[in-house]
Amino acid sequence: MAAKSERAGAGYRPAPVHTHPDDVPLLTALSALADPVRIQLIRDLAGHPDWALSCSNFDVPVGRAAKSHHFSVLRDAGLVEQRDQGPKRLNRLRREEFDDRFPGLLDLALRADSVT
Amino acid sequence: MAAKSERAGAGYRPAPVHTHPDDVPLLTALSALADPVRIQLIRDLAGHPDWALSCSNFDVPVGRAAKSHHFSVLRDAGLVEQRDQGPKRLNRLRREEFDDRFPGLLDLALRADSVT
C-alpha cells in the first residue's frame, strides 16, 4: 500500500534509540535504577557476556510489554545498548561509559545487598 | 492513663523516627535521591555545618507540608538526622554512615552536574 510506505506504520521497529551516559541527567539515572525489575535486568545482564542475551532471555515477573518498556528506560538512562540481529534484540551493559559519567553507581547497583 | 494522656492526638510531635543507613534497602536510597527537591535539600545541607539549619531555613519551591514529607523520606533513607530544639527541628547530613552503606552514592548526588 501506498501508504504503508513500506516501513512507517505505528508498529514498525526502527533501530533502537540510545542515549549516551554523558547526556544523561543525574535524576534520570537514579530513577532508572530505582526499580526492582530494572535492577534485576542489569544484574542478569552483568552476569553474561556482551550481546549474549536477547530481551526474551531475561526472566523477570512481568509481561512482554512491560519488559519492553523497562528496556526503553534503561536505554534512555545510558545503561544498556541494543543491537538487532534478525528478529532478536541483543543487549550489552554499558559498564565503562556509564561508570565514567556516574562513578561507582553501577557497582553499587550490582553489588549492594538487600535490594528491597 | 488510660488514655494516656492528653498528648496523643493526631497532631502531636514525638521525637523524629530515624532509620540507620545500614537498615536501608538499596531501592529506598535510590528513590529518596531521585527527586529534585530532595537533591536540593541535601546539597543545601551539605553546604552548612551539622545542626546549623532548621527545616524552614531550606529554600525549596514547595509548601511546608511537602517539605515536611520530603524530610520524612530523607530520614527513612538514612540520609538525614534530626534533633528538636525548641520549636525548631535541626538537621544533620549523615555523611559517614550513609557512605559506609552506599559508598560513593552521596558524593555522586552532591557533585554530579546537571541534575535534570
Added chain:
DNA sequence: CAGACTGTATGATGAACATCGAACACTTGG
C-alpha cells in the same frame, strides 16, 4: 495568657508510572 512561629497529620487532587491484553510489524523456517 496571647500571639507568632515551627513542624506534622489529614484529606484531596493531579501527574507519573508499572502493568496488562491485544494488535501489529518484522524475521525466520517449514
Added chain:
DNA sequence: CCAAGTGTTCGATGTTCATCATACAGTCTG
C-alpha cells in the same frame, strides 16, 4: 505462502507519589 517467534505500540487500569490547603500541637516571646 504460512506459521511461529520476537519485540514494540496502543489503550486501559490501578497504584504510587508530589503537592496543596487546612487544621492542629508544641515552643517561645512579649
